[in-house]
Amino acid sequence: MPYLIILILSLSFISPAYAHDWHATQGDIIEVDLTSNTQIHKLTCMGKEWPFKKDNNGTIHGWIGVDLKQKEGNYPIQWVGVNAITTDHLSINKGKFRISRITVDKKMSSFDAAAIKRIHADQQAIKKTYAMNVDIFPLFTKASIPVEGIESTPFGAQRYVNGQAKSPHSGIDIAAPKGTAIKAPLAGKVLLVEDMFLNGTLIAIGHGQGLVTLYAHLSKTYVHMGDNVQAGQIIAEVGSTGRSTGAHLHWGVRFNHARINPRSLLSLSSKK
Secondary structure, three states: OHHHHHHHHHHOOOOOOOOOEEEEEOOOEEEEEEEOOOOEEEEEEOOEEOOEEEOOOOEEEEEEEOOOOOOOEEEEEEEEEOOOEEEEEEEEEOOOOOEEEEOOOHHHOOOOHHHHHHHHHHHHHHHHHOOOOOOOOOOOOOOOOOOOOEEEEOOOOEEEEOOEEOOOOOEEEEEOOOOOEEEOOOOEEEEEEEEEOOOEEEEEEEEEOOEEEEEEEEEEEOOOOOOEEOOOOEEEEEEOOOOOOOOEEEEEEEEOOEEEOOHHHHHOOOOO
16 A cells, blocks of 8 residues: 555656647747646756746746757756646757858958957856846747848858858847947846947847847947846947948847847737
């Protein structure tokens, strides 16, 4: 009899068969849902914890970010409750990314030791913002595009600078006239305003739950570190600072450190 009791108790913690099959592409933020009376205290996938929230109808919504270079394949999504774990299934597909070639001055493609040191410091300053806490829950709100223009370089494009392969493009470039107003796509807190070697004048805004947006090559800024901004508020103007071949906005998104296609923010549904 004691063995039977132990077996019954153990079975209550075993994950059931996949409840849902979800599909995403490299660079997506995917919204996953769970209808359950169980109190959920953790949502995990790909070795990370992800934010979740219950709506007024009792449905639990979770958000998972798929990095630009996340390996294709199948991954378990686990909703961890007090007495049980519900397991869903996430299938990640390879993105279709184009080739992008640009030509710049040699000084902006071949770097001496001093330039490399500065680039590294710039990168570290940006990375620090990804772990900064902002007490907002942004993901029930659909974002708006920060500036209207022509998408000159899409997310994930394999970059070749002066014929040499570089890192894939981790944001989107939107070409627009110099001085065009840039608006915050979501409410947030300004985490960084700095002039950088490659990115030019850059702003990083934290929106909560590990969601950070980046704005680079700016000609003018209207916010300072620590400022709270509202959705639609003008934060800067389009420019061509740093390594740039013309006036444009580089718009980047990180979610729990994952490199995300900014257009994923534009397609998230709005729920109450």
